[in-house]
Amino acid sequence: GADQVRVVRGVAGDPAGVSVVVGRPGTGKTWAAGVLAHAAELDGRRVLACAPTGIAVEALKSETISQARTIHSLLHRLETGTERLDAQTVLFVDEGSMVATRILAPLLEHAHQAGAKVVLITDDKQLPAIQTGGGARALRLRLGAWELVTNRRQVHAWERDTLDLVREGRVE
Secondary structure (H helix, E strand, C coil): HHHHHHHHHHCCCCCCCCCEECCCCCHHHHHHHHHHHHHHHHHHCEEEEEECCCCHHHHHCCCCCCCCCEEEHHHHHHHHCCCCCCCCCCEEEECCCHCCCCHHHHHHHHHHHCCCCCEEECCCCCCCCCCCCCHHHHHHHHHHHHHEEECCCCCCCHHHHHHHHHCCCCCC
16 A cells, blocks of 8 residues: 555665654554565665564564564563674564563664664554553654554454544443
């Protein structure tokens, strides 16, 4: 879709150290990450990805990002020196709003120190972090975001309407 093309081109050409991609469920955030990862690899870059849950890691792997792990695992590996980032690394952080700020901040610091590119993928109305969160939203507000808007998963209007009600907290 046009929004996916805009996001992929925008993030791929964004010289900032952190690019934020935001979208509602079903808009193709993980698919866009897979396309961006493939483009980065074609450009000779090393691609890593992480997410707060194993299910999200498996979704990243299904989009051909084979070097994906949980955020806690990646952070541990970075802190113990068994994993290193460098200026040729593109790090995708999926489900960003679910990541506690005390986890996201050191991960971003590792990337900053190494000169790595970070692509933070988030949804403002997603389940929040269990611990103190808000880091992903703060980055979106500060840096701006590339936004995916077309729902590709819920094909019927009643499905999209129900999703809106759930996201607004009007239905559980």
